[in-house]
Amino acid sequence: MPQTLVIIPTYNERENIQSIVARVLSAVPGSEVLVVDDASPDGTGELAGALAARHPNVHVLHRLTKEGLGAAYLEAFTWALSRGYDRLVQLDADGSHLPEQLPDLLAAAETADVVLGSRWVPGGAVRNWPWHRLALSRGGSTYSRILLNLPQQDVTGGFRVYSANALERMQLNRVDSLGYCFQIDMLLHAVRAGLRVVEVPITFIERTHGTSKMSGAIVLEAMARVTRWGLTGRGIRRQGAAAPTPSSRLG
Template sequence: MPNTLVIIPTYNERDNIGPIVARVRASVPQADILVVDDASPDGTGVLADALAVGDTQVHVLHRRAKAGLGAAYLEAFGWGLSRGYDRLVQLDADGSHLPEQLPDLLAAANSADVVMGSRWVPGGQVKNWPWHRRALSQGGSIYSRVILRLRQRDVTGGYRVYTKYALERMQLSNIDSLGYCFQIDMLLHAVQARLLVVEVPITFVERTLGSSKMSGRIVAEAMGRVTLWGLTGMGATRSTVARAAASPGRG
């Protein structure tokens, strides 16, 4: 396996961090893990430090305050690239992204620049979501796809693999989205950089411990920004996209 870093951002995930780290280590034993904690008041960062003491493949990046998912990932990307990792993975701490499916995503990254775990392609599914949550997610993806002229089906999903090649060409310094639309912003930059993007079906499972950070206000703010991007001509001008097992890319 290429040199892989699994990035797990956390804020108040004390009940979830231990189990998710253990599952990642079991699923991809060769990969390293970086927990990025935004000064969780529930002690998540302290627990992550304890996990790192007992496992040299677990690392912790402490941030001073809660500053948004996008900011956490961008700092983690810089951390990983500066240390020579070839594959950088986005993975939620709450168990909604199944670590057991990560080998499939990493396999696809051998022939693509960006791999997206997708709920809305054939074979993808969502478990334990009420109908209104499903409608909100699918609606957000469809709206963003149309206004930004994107071909990908699950543009808001956060289970992804970026190659070093991709991140070095995506002009990350121009990404200032911190919340829900960060994933859309990253995809838009990947497409504009003419990278090969593939979608791999995943099963998304609603968290069982802790509370979600998602709200209607956050989604509304994100859609407002997406609308602005679309109206100002910032959508994709050339969408380089493929399904899993499509034409080879740059690994």
């Protein structure tokens, strides 16, 4: 069976990390977990280290400073690829991504290079968000995919599966977005590389413990960057370039 590594970036997630790791290992027996902690002042890294000492399938990368989601994932990808993992999963620590839905994403990964857990395809859902945050998130995804000519519906979601081969073809050294734009940037690289990208409907649930790192200012800053990308031709060109592999939806 393919060797699956579930990557969980953390910053001040002490209340959530034990539960989410246990749920991942229960949902996908035989998988392994890599916690990537950005020197959380609340002791998340120490707690993750204690988990790793008790469970051979749990590993921890202790980063020295908080440098953003993208930097954490890129370091984790390098760590995983050097150790021969076949499938790499992105999963939030706060419980918004349900580990119980991970088998559906991994099943789709049997025939796809990249699998997106999608809130905005039929069957997808968001729970417990106020209307303004829902509008901001969906509007940001719609704006980005139209401006950059991406065929996928949910371009900002962070519940994803990448094959090792896909990551090796995506020129990760050219991914320079470290914050909210990271997911869009990664998808752009995947589509440009001609990879097969599949969307699987998921249910996204607002966290119940801890504080969200997302804010309107972060989203607006990301949209400003997407606007620059669109105006400078960084998006997928409609003409004069090889057509990307079409996206599809499962579920």
